[in-house]
Amino acid sequence: MSNTANAKLQIEKVKESRVSSIDFSDLAFGKTFTDHMFYCDYKNGAWQEPKIVPYQPMTIDPSARVFHYGQAVFEGMKAYKDDNGKVFLFRPDQNFKRINKSAARLAIPEFPENYFFEGLKTLVNMDKAWIQPGVGNSLYLRPFVIAIDSAIAAAPSESYRFMIICAPAKAYYKGTVRVLIAEKFSRSASGGVGFAKAAGNYAAQFYPTKLAQDRGYQQVIWTDADTHTYLEEAGTMNVFFRINDTLITAPISDRILDGVTRKSLIQLAADNDIPCEVRPIKVSEIVEASKDGSLKEIFGAGTAAVISPISAFEFQEQVYELPEVNEHSYSSRLKSKMLNIQHNLAEDKNGWRMEI
Template identity: 55%
Template sequence: METLVNNISIEKSSSSKIGSVDFDNLPFGSIYTDHMLVCEYVDGDWERPKIKPYANLSLDPASKIFHYGQSIFEGMKAYKDEDGQAWLFRPEDNHARLNISASRMAMPELPKEYFMEGLTALLQLEKDWIPTTEGSSLYIRPFMFASGVGFHASPADRYTFLICLAPSGPYFGGKVKVLIEEKFARAANGGVGYAKAGGNYAAQFYPTKLAVEKGYQQVIWTDDNTHEFIEEAGAMNIFVRINDTLLTAPTNDRILDGITRKSILELAKAEGIQTEVRKVKVSEVVDAAQNGSLKELFGAGTAAVVSPIAGFGYQGKDYELPELENSFAKRLKKRITDIQYNKVEDPFGWRFKV
């Protein structure tokens, strides 16, 4: 039986899996809710989004996603406050970035109303799946891929957009030790590093595998030309604290315009923390580690929010970072998550009620 919500067609699942889920022990991103949103681009236009039971997709082997990699995605979260109300964090920024990625990958941009109305309808339907255990949230994965067929190396004529949901626990646990990359690059000038294209992440796996074999959990990416400047940490933006100044690289062709990154910069300014958005040399970080002025390194992204780095390796030598009681990482993560979970006022207008 189908119903309409915000002009979104909804076909409800005949039964729910929610009763079998242990919400106190959630892995990250591997348990999925009962429904998903699907929207098809056909004959030069987007059809109305539909919400259906979560199920496998059927694709022609000649679908261009398999051959030419036209695939983009976003990462978001929904949160539930103490009163049971559901919230999103800066969702319009995710829509805008999705379309930036789509444009770069020669894919059609998705209308804002389809994204926002479809997402809202899906979350209202799946509201009971939003966990309330501390540190947990409902991870949201909007993504688009080329479903049109053909072996000719050209953009597809058909695309599929979906939103799937996964109740999830914290992304990272424990201390993270990273390796500053000296050979491989995450992205290059003129490339697609600023887009959330699936291939960007696939290309990271091999260098990260090599780093893991050396005893590290992640890679700090450096520029593709000289490997002289640090750019990102794994799949996150990176922040460096030298003395009491917080540094991060400027966005460019190679660096993703992270929503958490932007939020941290605004929060730091509001907190009176001095920030600098500029190129950061590897040698500057190493020198600061040696003379004791390097206080913190941390990654910032939707999944982990803030992920402190305990130490890094470079040119065969390891450097440990001090453990701080009142770190910027803890302070800024608390400020962001308190806004996300509706525990404090939101002077920035970031919170979106579902």
């Protein structure tokens, strides 16, 4: 179907903003939402008129297929405000492409590009007072689509709802993270939906992650489902390893998410003469590198956290400590460069910022 549609964006504004009642110094991630939300329904084979309305609960039938068969995909994005009050998005074209790629894998109709960007820009502009300036502050944007057909037949829905909600955010993770390398559980399997941001991917991670947390670890580094010998992702993030002076990260596949932060860090490494290899990497290689001292860093990479350094990992009941992160670490350097681009504090030679 065509990736464009023509209905006019309908807007209903709140009578009074709640922004003055928010303590931005004490935000729990993803629990406070802005004044407005965007939504657009799909029915009778077409996307209907898009709307922005006050943020509010919505009524869905208990038989909606999203509850029974998990037809739901989402994205994670951020908007940033510089010290002059200008607002920017970071590589939103990549999120648009990926949500439609995820949707296609779950038999969900693709969302029109003009609806996506008009709705996104308008929504962020309407709620830009919720974006605090300063490095580390942002407005987290959550586009998602769910199946809303009232039927419990095991088949794709005939009706969907595409939405965007916004949450003001500070730093997602604080400090370093200790992780457990998976020896039994897997995040995804070949031929599955690991490359898609499908809601069920994250639900399936909760149980093994809880087991790791019960043992004093914050996250799991996932290994391949077939042999559990290759390292793939860390928690809900892509993962990078530094051996001597070279960064290594796994190639994307139908098991591994094509992270926007991941691909941006690979480019930033090239821009700053940091060697970076995209290749399969075995658990045994990381263990040996830790033993001989050549393993310098491990860090997760994703939209919410940007970069989350890992201070130790456990594999086969053996704990391996990593060197302490400092300002010269690749994780510190790359995170600083990324944040400076996102907050309009540095040159954006790759054209990633979109001012709105």
